[in-house]
Amino acid sequence: MAVATDDDIVYLYCEDTAEKDGKTPVSQDTVFDIASVSKTFTAVCILQLQEKDKLSIDDTLDKYFPEYEKGKDITIYNLLHMNSGIPDYMNNPDPFWNISGAEAADKQLSDILQDKTTDEQFLEALYNAPLMFEPGTQFSYSNTNYRLLAFIIEQVTGMKYCDYVQKNIFDKCGMKKTTSMAKDDMTYVPVDFEEQAAYGFTDENGYPVCPNNSRGDGGIHSCVSDMIAFDRALFGGKLLSKNSMEILLKDDDSYCCGLNQDKNGYSHDGSSLSCSANNKIIESDELGYVYVITLERTGNSVQNGADIIAEPLEDTGYTRGTVKDGVYINEYADIKMTLPEGYESIEVEDLPSVMSGFEKEDKRIESAKRCDNLFYDGNGSGNAIEISFLNTKLGVPDDSDYTEEEYLDDYIELMARAGEDDEDGWTIKSKDINKAILGGKEYVRAKSVIDYHGNTEFNYFARKIDDELMYIITMSINNDESVSDFEKLFE
Incomplete structure (x- = not known):
């Protein structure tokens, strides 16, 4: 956990244990899966592309997915603000994948988390999935929204999502240990993961194993020091224009763009199967922006x-x-x-x-x-x-x-x-x-x-x-x- 301003590291706590090599102490450079905190990065990418006139957040999805009949009523704006009505392919798999029951859901989630489902299968399920409500009328947190934003980024740039975010965010912020769509780069040690591994949700060591299926809505691996660099760059105006920042931070019925609005700032949390993350930005009259980043492995040991x-x-x-x-x-x-x-x-x-x-x-x-x-x-x-x-x-x-x-x-x-x-x-x-x-x-x-x-x-x-x-x-x-x-x- 770290508490930082734009000028100083005010507080740093690290668990008294070692990384996966068994000897390197856990530190501000220990790499975790930040899970849904990745959504902030995806939203920034979309607004960067709008600044370059590569897309508009008012575009409807049929422009990018012509076979998606319902897409003519759903905009990129709806995806960003979680009000598209599209079911969550991870947390509400039954309607999205047209399955029924816990056993079928476990099998589908196992396939997703082991990268056994293709982008084509994902889109086919999307085209047939019912909407939960009329787009733009309700808030419903759905990972599907940000997975689709990653697809759009790839379409308009001709680059893999991981390559775009590397060039346009990680490199610009000096995030030397942060990756997207990668395997075997995390250095924290998972605990209490045996059940997840038995279901095929993680590998035998407790780490996520779905670099392709975790993009846009998750899948970025980072550390406290890199997250501080990202927050400082984002709120310091180095990644987006002032107008784009206003769009990013606009709360529309419960959700901004990859961030939640709090009573004193903004935040987003994330949870994978063996660790959790939280990125909180506090607006302070005295100190300016204060950044609070927490990365921890789940399980009783912490x-x-x-x-x-x-x-x-x-x-x-x-x-x-x-x-x-x-x-x-x-x-x-x-x-x-x-x-x-x-x-x-x-x-x-x-x-x-x-x-x-x-x-x-x-x-x-x-x-x-x-x-x-x-x-x-x-x-x-x-x-x-x-x-x-x-x-x-x-x-x-x-x-x-x-x-x-x-x-x-x-x-x-x-x-x-x-x-x-x-x-x-x-x-x-x-x-x-x-x-x-x-x-x-x-x-x-x-x-x-x-x-x-x-x-x-x-x-x-x-x-x-x-x-x-x-x-x-x-x-x-x-x-x-x-x-x-x-x-x-x-x-």
């Missing part, structure tokens, strides 16, 4: 493993729930829930839900909880239902009785503290804790409203099963009418 509870539900009566014929059943908790129409079960492993960057007691609460099942709306609404269990004896530092009200209050407060410095600028606006009946059993219900590019309501239901176990339902369903319909699923 989240203070001493605070993580390895087997939180061991020695309790917990048994995992089952899903059959659209019905979720957990016999120990005496729960039977019919899945809402269109909802699908996501296979989840028995892993603790751990949030990094919090105080010890916050980590303890979350690491004492396991996700039992996760269900999402296959119709593309983004709604989801998570079923979790909490070991209440392990969830608090002392041995006191941990009530449903206390847990829900703690959890919402934990999320509120996260939101204070979140790169996307969300905050908890309100919370309300009361009672609810699900399937004849009394729950404590908490409702919180999150300001996240507009208000989103979350509902949480908690019930003590015995002296040690608490049953928790988290819903990202946005209104009381939907919650009322949800309650009927237990009757």
